[in-house]
Amino acid sequence: MKAAxxxxxxxxxxxxxxxxxxxxxxxxxxxxxxxxxxxxxxxPSVAQRLPRTPLLLQPLEEIGRYGGTWGMxxxxxxxxxxxxxxxxxxxxxxxxxxxxxxxxxxxxxxEVSADAREFTFRLRPGLRWSDGEPFxxxxxxxxxxDVLLNPDIAPRHTRWMMTGGQVGRVxxxxxxxxxxxxxxxxSLFLQRLASAADTKGPADFPKHVLSRYHxxxxxxxxxxxxDKAGVKDAAELFRLKSRINHYTSSPDTLLRxxxxxPKPGEAPVKAEAVPTLSAWVLDRMEPGDPPRYVFxxxxxxxxIDPAGQQLPYIDALSVYRVESADELKxxxxxxxxxxxxxxxxxxxxxxxxxxxxxxxFRSFGTLSSESNTLVLGFNLTHADPAKRALFNTKDFRIALxxxxxxxxxxxxxxxxxxxxxxxxxxxxxxxxxxxxxxxTTYDPAAANARLDAAGLDKRGPDGIRLRPxxxxxxxxxxxxxxxxxxxxxxxxxxxxxxxxxVDAQVQALDRGIINAVRDRVDFDMTTAAPDGGIDPVNExxxxxxxxxxxxxxxxxxxxxxxxxxxxxxxxxxxxxxxxQLYDRIRETSDPDAQARLMRGILDIAADQFFTIGVSxxxxxxxxxxxxxxxxxxxxxDAWSYPTPGPTNPPQYxxxxxx
Numbered sequence: 170m171k172a173a174x175x176x177x178x179x180x181x182x183x184x185x186x187x188x189x190x191x192x193x194x195x196x197x198x199x200x201x202x203x204x205x206x207x208x209x210x211x212x213p214s215v216a217q218r219l220p221r222t223p224l225l226l227q228p229l230e231e232i233g234r235y236g237g238t239w240g241m242x243x244x245x246x247x248x249x250x251x252x253x254x255x256x257x258x259x260x261x262x263x264x265x266x267x268x269x270x271x272x273x274x275x276x277x278x279x280e281v282s283a284d285a286r287e288f289t290f291r292l293r294p295g296l297r298w299s300d301g302e303p304f305x306x307x308x309x310x311x312x313x314x315d316v317l318l319n320p321d322i323a324p325r326h327t328r329w330m331m332t333g334g335q336v337g338r339v340x341x342x343x344x345x346x347x348x349x350x351x352x353x354x355x356s357l358f359l360q361r362l363a364s365a366a367d368t369k370g371p372a373d374f375p376k377h378v379l380s381r382y383h384x385x386x387x388x389x390x391x392x393x394x395x396d397k398a399g400v401k402d403a404a405e406l407f408r409l410k411s412r413i414n415h416y417t418s419s420p421d422t423l424l425r426x427x428x429x430x431p432k433p434g435e436a437p438v439k440a441e442a443v444p445t446l447s448a449w450v451l452d453r454m455e456p457g458d459p460p461r462y463v464f465x466x467x468x469x470x471x472x473i474d475p476a477g478q479q480l481p482y483i484d485a486l487s488v489y490r491v492e493s494a495d496e497l498k499x500x501x502x503x504x505x506x507x508x509x510x511x512x513x514x515x516x517x518x519x520x521x522x523x524x525x526x527x528x529x530f531r532s533f534g535t536l537s538s539e540s541n542t543l544v545l546g547f548n549l550t551h552a553d554p555a556k557r558a559l560f561n562t563k564d565f566r567i568a569l570x571x572x573x574x575x576x577x578x579x580x581x582x583x584x585x586x587x588x589x590x591x592x593x594x595x596x597x598x599x600x601x602x603x604x605x606x607x608x609t610t611y612d613p614a615a616a617n618a619r620l621d622a623a624g625l626d627k628r629g630p631d632g633i634r635l636r637p638x639x640x641x642x643x644x645x646x647x648x649x650x651x652x653x654x655x656x657x658x659x660x661x662x663x664x665x666x667x668x669x670x671v672d673a674q675v676q677a678l679d680r681g682i683i684n685a686v687r688d689r690v691d692f693d694m695t696t697a698a699p700d701g702g703i704d705p706v707n708e709x710x711x712x713x714x715x716x717x718x719x720x721x722x723x724x725x726x727x728x729x730x731x732x733x734x735x736x737x738x739x740x741x742x743x744x745x746x747x748x749q750l751y752d753r754i755r756e757t758s759d760p761d762a763q764a765r766l767m768r769g770i771l772d773i774a775a776d777q778f779f780t781i782g783v784s785x786x787x788x789x790x791x792x793x794x795x796x797x798x799x800x801x802x803x804x805x806d807a808w809s810y811p812t813p814g815p816t817n818p819p820q821y822x823x824x825x826x827x
Contacts, residue, residue: 183516188425198478200235203468212468213301216480220295220753222277223479224472226820229266229799232474233482233822239797240507242459242489243495244651247680249418250811251511253365256464256486257415258814259446261290262363266801266817268810271363275304275372275446285354285758297469298375298444306341311376312369313339315383321404322413327368329361330717332755334731340372343781346373356758360707362605364809367416374411375444384409394565399427410443417681418490420454423462437463446471448481448819459496462488465760472819481819494653501792505526508821510535510806510813512793517792525792533800535789536596538807540702540711541782542583543658544591545646549779550724550738555638563778568619570608573662579784582658586784591711592771594702594785596695599767603774604712616669625670643672644693647686650677655696658783690723690736697721697780700808706754707809708765712774713747714740721779747773767789796824 199207206212210521243251263274267612273279275291296304316322317330325658330337333353340348349358362370380386382394384403391403400406408414410425421427427439444450449464464486472480489505491497498516500506502524506513514535519527521534547560557563575588592605620626625634627641633644646663648655656677663673673694686692698718701708709715714729725744727737740748747770754766793800799820806812 171780180227183557188803196477197473198476200466200479200482200484202484203466206468218297218301218469219294219473219479220297220471222293222295224274226472226474226480226817228474228820229801229816231790231798231819232476232478233799234824235478235482235484237483237823238485238487239483239821240487240489240505241509242491242500242506242512243418243493244494244497244512245680246419246422247649247651247684249414249416249423250365250367250808251417252418252488252813254448254511254811255818257445257447258365258811259372259374259448260362260370261292262359264363264815266815266816268805268807271359275810278611279359281359283405285356285358286351287757288355289342289356290347290349290350292347293471294345296471298377298446299450299467299469300375300378300442301469302375302377302444304372304375305344306347307344308374308376309347309371310339310341310378312371312374314326315380315385316374316407316411322407323368327366327370328730329355329358329366353752354756354758355783356753356763357707360809364707364739365415367414369413369415371410372741379407379411379441380628382407410441410584412443416684417710419681420460420490421490423451424454431808449483449486459491459500461491462486464488470710474820481675482822483819493597493651496626504530506792507823508791508793508797508800510789510804513791514789514806522663522790526810529795530792531795532790534794535646535791535806535812536802537789537805538594538708538805538810539699539786540593540705541589541591541699541784542579542586542786543655543783544697544711544780545659545662545694545782546721547644547737548690548692548695548723549721550690550736551693552691555640556644559636559642560644560693562623564619564623565625566778566781567608568616568623568669569666569671570778571610571612571619571669572616572665573781574611574665574781575609575784578658578661578698582654582661583784583787587785589785590782591697591699591766591780592782593699593705595723597703597705598764599705599771600723601768601771601775604771607775608778613665618669620669629668632670633667633672640809641672642670643674645674645676647676647678647683647692647695649683649696652696659696662783677752685724687717687720690727695720698808699786700784702786703807704809706763706770709751709767709770713751713770714744715748715751743773743777794823798822798824 197215261276262271265272265315277293278291280289298304332351332355335352337351342348384391395406398406435456437455439453440451448467448470450467452463452465454462466484489500494516497512502521549561551557579586588609589605592601593599624637627635629641646659648659660675663675666673697720701711710718714725719726724736724738725740728739750766750769754763799814804812
């Protein structure tokens with residue numbers, strides 16, 4: 170017997186009056202730029218473009234008006250998650266704005282079996298891609314059969330699609346109904362589906378376009394497509410044309426054509442015409458200093474406001490591409506960023522904010538879901554036996570933690586925040602006192618004593634300690650160069666470590682280079698994504714080896730995910746114990762039971778001390794132009810709640826169109 174989660178009935182009832190258009194009065198309204206296209210015969214009427222049951226969005230403050238261009242800025246080639254969080258957050262389900270529950274989105278409703286093994290989704294009838302072609306269960310099956318299960322295109326299965334070591338099964342029960350079935354209970358499936366993921370998911374692959382780039386569907390023409398794109402094989406071709414990874418943001422990737430970025434004075438470069446279900450569609454990249462990506466409205470977007478106006482309100486997005494946080498700061502200070510939270514809180518100074526307020530901007534508050542301002546992790550599965558032995562010496566890691574003057578570092582680099590390890594925040598129900606506070610007291614004498622006791626009591630003529638093999642205690646720290654505040658903070662940390670005889674060299678590199686090095690597990694130490702401060706159940710990778718974000722134990726991750734390569738190695742028993750606890754979390758939907766099991770995982774993390782943190786992130790902020798409306802005064806800034814996506818950017822609007 171099934172326990173049904175019917176999550177759209179009130180909404181459908183509210184839409185009952187929108188079911189049958191009449192000739193006496195237009196049922197729906199649309200943006201003037203689209204009405205002009207209808208008048209020219211370029212588009213069907215808005216009533217024909219919308220699904221039979223469009224999703225009704227209730228504006229936060231007021232019903233908006235059409236028009237304007239929303240400016241924002243992204244940094245470098247690895248900032249594509251900003252676009253996902255702002256533009257492309259359109260899954261089968263989504264988080265509600267308050268981050269309390271999962272609600273329908275592309276799916277009109279969903280049902281979950283009592284044992285959390287079966288999840289059935291009913292799509293909105295009449296949904297269309299941005300080119301007007303229907304979105305159906307066939308597109309989801311294309312993702313499942315031809316992307317997820319294709320080892321050349323997706324060599325690693327998405328973890329939230331796996332239980333009991335098996336990939337879940339997806340079946341189409343009709344053109345608008347799909348069912349996901351798992352071998353074991355998967356109580357976190359809906360939350361993961363509603364959250365963010367580096368790799369695109371079930372609703373991101375339009376079969377009618379992308380099948381052209383798949384050898385199964387185009388065996389005779391695939392080589393011609395490979396040659397035309399200038400890529401090495403069919404797998405690389407499909408990854409390029411599908412833009413399968415959210416995080417990449419190079420011009421080649423976003424435009425889906427490896428032609429290079431336009432330079433000042435060159436003509437705009439059109440994006441490959443691959444349709445989407447999002448409110449805005451990437452149209453082109455325009456040259457300039459800085460260049461910018463231009464997104465235009467999706468004429469088939471499937472959400473409306475209570476007045477029957479098709480969303481979005483804003484006509485276009487102008488996303489400037491800069492190379493550094495300093496460039497983004499200059500862009501914001503020039504008034505070219507209309508609304509943004511990502512990067513802003515760590516970029517703008519109080520003086521910058523005062524100047525922006527004088528130009529007609531205001532701020533809104535954010536609470537980071539991140540567990541720490543900066544997390545560093547050694548590669549505990551290092552290929553070099555001597556470095557592996559050193560990094561796996563727990564007292565070595567503890568000594569380096571005790572050698573950091575966190576209070577001085579916070580005052581110098583972050584302004585505010587208490588000393589803190591990588592641990593759930595005090596605001597989280599999963600707060601763990603020991604994990605959060607241990608080894609955060611500045612005590613260089615204790616650090617020196619620990620290092621001496623660990624067999625590192627001899628030093629070279631430069632004062633650097635020597636390993637038992639006579640080599641200096643020296644390692645590299647890889648850090649993204651676009652994170653200027655990270656580079657500065659880690660440089661200062663390296664000075665603290667040199668004071669106790671440890672030589673750490675800071676290497677500031679492009680994010681893409683660091684990702685490649687991490688894929689090879691060929692590094693000494695690097696920064697870790699500091700998520701998991703609010704919701705460690707869905708973001709546990711700082712506290713246990715589970716995903717590619719578990720930078721301290723990537724060799725273990727390769728073994729856990731059965732990748733079958735030379736990097737993979739069996740984890741120690743403590744890590745296996747954590748995995749067993751996490752499997753039990755996924756098998757129960759009882760929040761209290763999940764909390765108890767998560768406590769066990771955090772207990773082990775505290776015992777093992779995998780990573781070194783600096784401080785608890787202070788409250789943050791974003792900026793917004795004063796005449797931009799329907800922006801919440803406060804947002805949780807999170808990855809699993811991909812800010813600002815759940816606050817419904819299509820209902821943002823300008824009082825005075827820009």
